[in-house]
Amino acid sequence: MLDLIQPQLPAITLAVLLFAASAAFLVRFERARAIALVAAGVQVVLVSWITWIVVGQDRVWVYTIGGWGAPLGIDLTIDGVSAVMMLLTAVVGCVVTVYSAGYFPPKDSYRLFWSLWLFLWAALFALFASNDIFNLYVCLELLTISAVGLVAISGERAALFAGMRYILSALAGSLIYLFGVALVYASTGVLDFDLLATQVSIDPTTQAGLALMVIGLLLKTALFPMHFWLPPAHANAVAPVSAVLSALVVKGSFYIIFKLMHVFTGHEMIPGLAELMGILGVCAIIWGSVQAFTQKRLKMMVAYSTVAQIGYLFLLFPLVAAADDIQTAVLAASAGLFHAVSHGLAKGAMFLTAGTIVKAVGSDRLEDMAGLSRLAPIPAFTFAIAGVSMVGLPPSGGFVSKWLYVSSAIETGAWWWAGAVVVGGLLAALYIFKVIALFMGSGKEPLQVGVSNRVITIAPLVLALMSLVIGVFGQPILDLLYPAVESLTAGMMR
Amino acid sequence: MSLLQLALMIAVSAPWVSAIIIFCLGETRHRTRFVIGLMGSAVTTSAVGYLGYHLAQGGAGTSLGIPLLGFTFGLTVDRLGVIFALLAATLWLVTTFYATGYMSHLKDKARFFGFFAICVGSAIGIALSSNLLSLFIFYEALTLATYPLVAHKGSQAAIKGGRTYLAYALTGGAVLLVGVVWLHALGGGAFVASGSIPVGLLDTHSTQLTAIFAMLIAGFGVKAALFPAHGWLPAAMVAPAPVSALLHAVAVVKAGVFGIARVILDVFGIEAASALGVLDPLALLAGFTIIYASVKALKQDDIKKRLAYSTIGQLSYMVLGLAIGTPIAIAAALAHLVHHALLKITMFFTAGVLAEEVKITRVSEMDGVGRRMPLTMLAFSLAALGIIGIPPIAGFVSKWGLGLGALEGGQVWPLAVLAASSVLNAVYLLPMIGRAWFGTPKPEWMNRPEQGSKRFEGSRLLVLPLLLTAGLGSLIGPLSFMEVSPTRWASAITGASSAMTVPWRSAPFLLDATGTLFLILACVVWLVSAFSAWHVEGQHRWRFRIFLLMAACGSIGLAVAHDPAMFYTFYAMMALSAYGLIAHSDRAPQGGAGRVYMTYTVLGEALLLAALLIGSLGTDSFTATLVDSPWRDLGIGLLLAAFGIKIGAIGVHAWMPSAYDSAASGVGAALAGVASSAGIIGLIRFLPGGAVDFPGWGSIVISAGLVAALFGALIGSTQARTRRVLAYSSMSQFGIMTVGIGAGLANSQVWPVAVSAVGIYLVHHGFAKAALFGADEIVLHSNTKRWALPVIALAGLALAGMPLTSGAIAKLALKESLGGLPGQWKTFLDVMLPLTAIGTTLLMARVLQLSWRVDPKQRGRSATPSAVAVASLAVLAFFTGMLLWVMPDPAVQKAVEKALGLYGVLDLMLPFVIGVSVFVAALVFVRQRAKSGPLANLCIPDPFIRATEYVDTALIIHRPKAAESGREPKNRRPLPSLDRTNIAESYLLTWPVASTLIAGLLLLVLVLTLL
Amino acid sequence: MTQIEIYLLAGAAMFCIGLYGLVVRPHLLHKVMGLNVMAVAVFLVLVSVARRVPGPTPDALPHAMVLTGIVVSVAATAYSLALIKRIYTETGAVTLQETDDDA
C-alpha cells in the first residue's frame, strides 16, 4: 500500500487539501473546523514524508502531471528548497489551524473561514511544487483571492479597505507578471523552468519578460516602495490570518523570484537588478524598523516589522551576484532562505500572540498593554522569544541567518551588506525591546486581562520555541537547502 | 558518552532545566521553587566540581557538540573554562539562599528565579564552550537573560537602566558578531592551546587580524566594562541586590573578561597577539580604566554605584594582567577573577542587606552601622580590605602577581597604576569602613531589641551567605599556596612557576641581629602600654583592645618576617590597626588626626608594595635581586619614601604630631617607640647596603636625616603640648638614625657597623620615648607628679646622650660608623652631630619645663600606668648601652671603651652643657619680652602641617556632595524626526503615490535591461 | 511592420492605458476596469503570439493560456466588485479613503 502511495505523494497532498477546502465550503462551522484540523494533521504527515524522501534520495523529485512531460504538460518538482518551504507552510499552517480552532467563536459570520484558509494552503503547496511559470500565475491568483477573502472576512471598515487595497495591488502585480510570462513564452516558447534554464538567451524580449515578472512579484512581496498595501492588510486582518499572510503568503512570491533569478541568471540578464533589489531591501529594513518603532498599535508595529524583515530576504540577490565561486553563492542563497524559514516561524508566533494579547487586553493600542507580563506571562514571554528571533540574537533562527549573511558578505568582499544586516538587527532591537520594556513596566491604571483559553496561549509559544530550536539545531535545514541551492546556482554559474 | 562528557552535559544543561521547571511552577509555589533552585545549583556545582577534580587529577579534557554553520556548537573541558564555571556555579548556590531571603516581599519571583538560572546557565555555557561561535551564542543568551533581571522592578528607573544595558550589550554583540564571522572566514576561531590562527596568516593578513582583534575586544569589552563602554554597569545597579551581586559582580562582567582571556590565550595566542602589537594599547586602555573608574568611584554617594565603579576598576585589573601577557601576569589576572568575585559579591550582599534591613543606600548614611550589624560589617570590611589589596586577604595575592608579571614583562608603568589604584581604592573604600565602625550610630540602632521581630543582624538567609563568601575570600589569600587554590590553578594554566605567583615564600621567618633588638623593644614596650591601656573605659573598649592586640601582633611579626611579602603583611596590619588606636580616643577632633594618619599610611603602603615587588622578581633574596634589577634606583627611592613616611622623614612627617597627640592614653608610648621604628627596621633589612656603594643615595639620606633632626629640634622645642614636643623629638632622633643608614649606604664596608649602631640607637630611643610618654601620662592624669619628674629627667638625659647612658654609647657607635665616610663628609658630620645633640637637649628641657608647669587640676581617673613600670623603663633606657656590652659586636665594644675614658666624657658633656645654657637664655629672653603674653605665641608653625591640612580639606571636598537632586528624567517623546517619517509614510501609503511608484520602478527595471 | 506586430504594439499600448487607469482614476470601479483593460491587453499579446505559427491552426498553448486567463480575471473581477459593493453599503465610499486615520 505504501509503495503505491509513495510515487503519487505530491498529487495526493494537493488533492487532500482541495477536497478538504471544497468539503469545508459545504458544511457548517463546527464540521468545517473538524475537517480543517484533520487536513492539517494529514498535511504535516505527508509533507514531512515528502521531505524525508527528497532528503533520502537527495535528488529533485519531478512529478509529471498527466504524464505528458515538460514542454507539453506541467511538472511538479520538489527539491530541497521547495521541500523546506512546504515544511514551513505545513508547520505554521498546522499551528495556525489549531490556533484558529480556539480563536473563533463558532458564530456564523466566520463559517467560510476554513474553506478560504484551506484553499490558501493548497495554493501555497501548488506554488512551491510548480515548475511552470504560467501555472505559477494561476497559483498566485488562487493565493491572492483566498488571502484577500481572509483579510476581508472580518467585515470591519478597516479590513474592507485593506482588502480592497490588497486585491487591487495584487491583481496589478499578477497581470504584470502575466505580461512577463507572455513575453518569455514569446521569446523562448517554453514555460517549464528546467527547459527555460537551457533555452533562455539574453535578448530584449526575455529581458523585458523577466523584468515584468520580477516587478509583478516584488509588488506581491511588498518590497519597500511597494509595501503600502501590507501594513493595513496584515494589521487589520484577524490574528490567524495576519500570521499566515506575514509568515507564508509573502514568502510564496519571494520563492518565485528566487527561482526566476536563478533560472534566468538574473544578475547577468539584467545587470543592475540584483543590486537594485539589495538596495531596496536595505531601504525596507531601515524604513520598516523606523516605522515599526513609531507605531502606536501593536499589530501595526508587527506588520511594519514584516516590511523590514522582507528587506532581509532580498539581500541574498546582490550577494549571490557578487559571489565568484559556487560555495559563497550557496552560502548567500541559503542565508536568505533560512531567514525566510526562521522569519516565518517567528513572525507567525508574534502575530498569533499579538492576537491573544489584543483579545485579552481588549484594545490594540500599546499604552493599554503596560505591565502585561505580570498578568499574561505566557503571551508576553512568547512575544519576547519571537522578538529575539526577529532581532537575530544567538539562540534563535534569526541569528543563524544573520551569521550566514555576514559570513557570505565577508567572503564575497561586499562587506556593506553585512553592515546593513547588523544595523538592521539593532534597529529591530529598538522596537522589540520597546514593547518588552512596556510589558515589564507598570502601567498607570491596573490592567484587567480577560481570561483567554489555553489553546490560543500555548499554540504561539510552540511556534516561538520552534524558531529557537532551529537556531540551535539549524544544521539539518541547511543540509536540506545546500544541495538544492547548489544545483540551482551551478546552472547559473555555467 | 564517557562519565566526563555526561558531567559536562549536566553542568551546562542543569541550570536551563531548572529554569524551565521554575517557569512552569508559576508564581505561588515558593517552597518548591526554592528547592528546585537549590537542587539545580547543587547538581551544577557538583558536576562542575567533578570536572575540576578530573582535571586536577591530571585527566585529559573532552568535548562534545552538534554541527552548526560549519562549526560545531559544542562544549569542552579545560582548566580555564572550569575555573570560571566552578566560580559561577558555587556562587549561584550561595546566591540562591540570599535571593530567597531578599526577594521574600518582592513580586514576580518565578520570572526572577527562572531568568536567574538561565543567566548562570549561559555563564557556565560561556565558560565551557569549545569555540568562539558557541561562546558567542551563550554570550548573547546572557545578554537576553540579564535584561529582565535588570528591569525586574518595572519602575521607570529600572526600565531606563534596562534600556541602557541593552543598548550597550546589543551594540557590543553586533560588533562581536562581525569579528567572529570575519575570523571564521579567515579560518581561526577554534580554541587551541597556543592560538588557532592559521600559521601563514599572521604576516599576510596582519591588518585584518588586528581589526578582528579590535572588534573581538570591543565586543567583549562592553561586558568587561572597559573604558568607553562601561556606562551600563552603574546604570544597571537599579537591579535587585542578588542580581547586582551575582551577575554584575560575577557572571556577566566576568563573561566579558573571560571572553578576552579566551581571545588572547586560545584564539590568537600570546605570541601572535604580541607579534601583532595589539596587547600594549589594550594594557594602556585597561590601566586608564582602572584609574578613571577609581576616581569616579570617589564621587558616588550611592553605595551600589560606588561598588559598580570599583568593579569596573577591578575588571580592568584582569584585563591589564591579560594584556601584559607574561605567564605570571595572566595567572594573577585569572586568580583575580576568582578573588574579586568572592570579595565583591560579599560587598554587594552587604549593600543588599543594608538596603533591606536598615534602608541605607548612601555612603553618607552609613555612620555607626557597624554597631547595628557587626557581623555583616565585619565581612564587608574584610572584603573591602581585600579589594584595596591589604595582605593577607585574597586581593593582595593577585595584585602581587600582577606587579611581578608586569616586571617580568619588562614594564614598570603597571606598577605605578597598581600603586595609584590601591591608594584610590583605599580612599573610596576606607571611609565606608571608617564610618561604619567609628561613626556615631543612630540612636534606635543602639539598644538591642529586647523584644519584637527585628533581629539585630539581617535575616539568617541574608547574612549566612555573606559570611560564607567573606570567609572564603579572606581564606583563599593566605591559603593560596594550596594546590587547589585559584592562584595555583591559574599558574598551572599559564605555566608560571607557583613560587612567583604565591607571594609568601616557604620559609619567611628569620631572626637576625637587628631583628632580635627590635623584638625585645617591641615586646617590652607593647607590654607596658597594653597594661596601662587595658582598663580604658567607654563603650568602644572592646574595639580598642582588638586594635591594640592587632597592632602588637603586627609589630612582633614584623620583627621576625624576612620575606618581603610576609614583612609587608605584618607592616600593613600594624599600620592599619594603629588607626584604631589614634581615632579611638574622644579627645581627638572628629577623626581628623586619624584620617591624616591613614592617608599617609596608605600612601606609604602603596609605595612599599611597588618597592617590594621590584625586589622579589626571581627566587634569590630581595637585596640581591634589587641590586642587579634594571630598576634598582627606582626600588631604592620607593623604599626610602615608603619607610620615610613611617619614620616621619622631612616633608612627610605632618601626621606624627597630631597622631601622637590624639593617641589614646598609654598607647602613645607604643606608637612612638615601636610603630614608627618599624620604618628603620624596614630600611635596614631591605636596603642593599652591604653589597654595593651608593654614594649618591648615601648623601641624599644623610642630608635628609640631618635636616629632619635639626628641623624637629627647632620646631619641637617651641611646641605648647608635651606630646607634640615628643613627636618632634622622635622625628629628630629618627633623623639621626637615617644619617647612620645613609653613611652605611654611601660606603659598603661601613654598612654592618652602621646597622648595628642604628640598632642600638633604635632600642635606646624606643625605651626612652616610651618612658617619656608614660611619664607624661602620669603627669597628666595622676597626682603623683613627684614620681614622674625624675623619670622624665632620667629618660631625657639618656636621650641627650649623657656619658654612661645608652644614648652616649649609641651616639659613639654612630660616630664610629661614620668614620669610614670620605673626607668632606667626615668633617661636616663632626660639626653637625653635636648640633643634633644640642637640639635633643633643648627638646628634653622643654618637656621638663612643660610637665613642671602643668597644674594637677586636669587630673582624671583615666588609665594611669603604674609609676613603677614607667620608672623601670627609664632605667632600662639609661643603661641599655651598658647591657649591650655583652653584644659581641666590636664596634659597640670600642664605643663603650671610649665613653669610659675622660676625653670621651668631656666630649659627650659639651653638647649637653651648651644645650642647657641656650635653653635658659631663651627662657629669660622670652620672659622679659612678653611680660604678659603666654609662652604659646612663640610656637613656630610647622609649614608642612599647614600643607597637609590644606590637602586634607581638599580631600574633604572630594567627599560626595549631597547627590544632586535626581531630576525627573523628562519622558522623551520618540525622536521628533521619527514623527515626520510617520507623516511621510502615511503620504506614501496613499494609492496614487504608491501606484505611481510601481510604474516608476517598472520603468527603472526596464531601463536596466537597456544597459 | 507585419500585422502581428501591430497587434503586439496595440497590446502593449492597452497595457499602459490600463495601468494609467488603475493608477490615476480615484473611483474604485475605474480601477477595476483598468485592471480588465490590462488583462485584455495581455491576452491580445498572447493571441497575436499564437498567430505567428504558419498554417491555418494557430498555436493552441497561448489560446489555452488566454482561456484560463479570462476565467481567472473574471473570478478576480467578480470578487473585487463584490468587495466594492460591500464597502459602498458599509461606508458609502467609492474611493480608497486616503484620509481615514488608521490607514
Added chain:
Amino acid sequence: MPNNIERPRRAQHIVAVGLLVAVFVLLARAVLYIPMHDTGVASSIQDNLQISGVLNPVTAVLLNFRGYDTLLEIAVLVLAIIGVLSLQREGMLASGRLAPFADPALSLLTRILVPMMILIAGYLLWAGEKAPGGAFQAGSILGAAGVLVTLSGHVRPGWLSPAIVKIIIAVGFVVFLVAAIIPMFFDKNLLEYPLHLAKPLIILIETWLTFSIGMILVTMFISSAAPITDDYVRGDAT
C-alpha cells in the same frame, strides 16, 4: 459619476502619463523583438492530439495536456464565489426581491431568449470536443440565462435552497478532482487519463463543469446585486 470625487491632481496626472509613455516605449521595444518563427511547441501538440481524446487542440491543451491549469482555474472560480459569499453579512443568499416590478418587455424577452440560450449552451458544450467551445463558454451562457430569469422576476432568488446552490457550485470542481484522481488507482499520475477513457472522462467533466460555472455566475450576480431597499440604508450596522 458623483462629482464629489475630485479630479486627480494635475501634477500626479502628468507624472503618471510621462512614466507610462516611457514604459510603453520600452514594452514596444521588447514586443518588437519577439522572434517570428515558431518555437516548436505547436508541432508537439499536433502529433499528440490523437491520443488526447479530443480533436480541438485548445480543448486538448485545456483539459488534457495542461489539465492541471484548468483544475486550479476552476478552484479559483469556486474560491471567488466563496469569497463573495463570505462578504455577505447575513445568511447565504439574499432573500430580498431583485426587481421592484415586473417589466412586461423584459419578461417577454426572457420567455423568448432563455430556451434558446439553454439550447445554445448544450450545443457549445458538445461542439467543444471538435471546435472552439466547451464548458466555460456553455457555462457562461447558462449563467446569463439564469441572470435574465432572476432579473425579470420570473424566479425569486430563494427558489433554490442555499444547500442545493452550494452543492451545484461545488459539484463541477469535485467531479473534475475525482476524475483527476482516478488514474492514480491505475498506477498512473494525476490527470493521466487512460487512453480509452480520455474522451468519456473529458465529456463527463465538461458537463458537470458547465452546470457549476452557470450556477457560480448566477450566484455571484444575485448575492452581491441585492436591491437597495430601506433596511439597507447606508451605514446602519446590523
